[in-house]
Amino acid sequence: MTDPTPDVQHLIDPDDAWTLIQEWAAESPNPVTFLPADPDRAARTLAGLRVSTRSALGALALHCGGVVADSGWFRLLGGGTDELPDLMTASAERLPGAVVVGYDALGGTFAVDGGGLRVAPGEVCYFGPDSLSWGGLGGGHGAFVQAVLTGALGASFDSLRWPGWQEEVAALSLDQGLSLWPPPFSDEGRDVAAASRRPVPIDELLTFYAQAAAQLG
Secondary structure (H helix, E strand, O other): OOOOOOOOHHHOOOOOOHHHHHHHHHOOOOOOEEEOOOHHHHHHHHHHHOOOOOOHHHHHHHHOOEEEEHHHOEEEEOOOOOOOOOHHHHHHHHOOOEEEEEEEOOOOEEEEEOOOOOOOOOOEEEEOOOOOOEEEOOOOHHHHHHHHHHOOOHHHHHHHOOOOHHHHHHOOOOOEEEEEEOOOOOHHHOOHHHOEEEEEEHHHHHHHHHHHHHHHO
């Protein structure tokens, strides 16, 4: 038996951030895809987050299943789809003390620090396959979403990209990422263009990098 759909009317703000999010997407140099939301799952996600749709976090939770940007490099989480977890599920399963808000195509994770990451409360942080550590991106979730959708964040990932990456990433399903060998955190794997690459389930990548961080830490 599924949980009943909660009443989230008190979380739906007249100044909904969804319009602003769509405006940001319109500024993107590359196509942005908003994945359709399942209304019941989206409502449960919003209720679990307990945030208003005035925020980008709440608007994404309610209005879409997720967002795909920059040829599939960025996968922002929302109310969830068959291939992407919802914001509540991803956070509860993977990262207590933070809200997981997205992944990249190499298995990097973006999360809002709720105190558990020990970076800065409210700041979006990135755990990269090259660093195996959390680092702040310098702003909150709204600024992060804007940077992703308008294309402003892409240049920050140049060191993890290679000639022709767009075609390889676009061919992935949203529950897949690219496994690089040697891995990007190793000395041998720093040149990602020379690494071998193969599609694997994104959960496999997340587990691999978490275990590597624990072993090397």
